[in-house]
Amino acid sequence: MLFMQSNSVEILEEGIKIGVAICLDSDLVAYEVSSIPAGVKLRSYCYATADGFYENPDYNRELDPTVEELKAELAMQKASNEDLILMVAEIVAAQ
Incomplete structure (x- = not known):
């Protein structure tokens, strides 16, 4: 899941707090990046330390x-x- 730079992210025991919401997904990993390249969109891209941003292989464009x-x-x-x-x-x- 991709969040904008301005969101405050805090790792809590019960999940990851993003702004005022808490994500309870135990598989969610937070990464701090200096910038998000143009064209990268929420849900349709993923991020990995080794690869950087890449298209989400599970993203279904038909749902857009x-x-x-x-x-x-x-x-x-x-x-x-x-x-x-x-x-x-x-x-x-x-x-």
């Missing part, structure tokens, strides 16, 4: 959403947000 799926999801979220704004406005107006 298409542009059309992302646009549809964004449209649904926008509609939901607009509904919430109207609901809040009605509540405020009723007071």
Whole structure:
């Protein structure tokens, strides 16, 4: 798993704390690197001390959403947000 440089990483007895989350995966190993090369993406790349960054052989690109799926999801979220704004406005107006 790949995390950005700005995340604070702490090794704890119960797992690895990354920011405010604790990963309980016992196979997770934390590496400190000075930079992340352009093009390296979360989940689709791995890191090893000897090899550096390399493509994750277990990564399934078919699970990545298409542009059309992302646009549809964004449209649904926008509609939901607009509904919430109207609901809040009605509540405020009723007071």
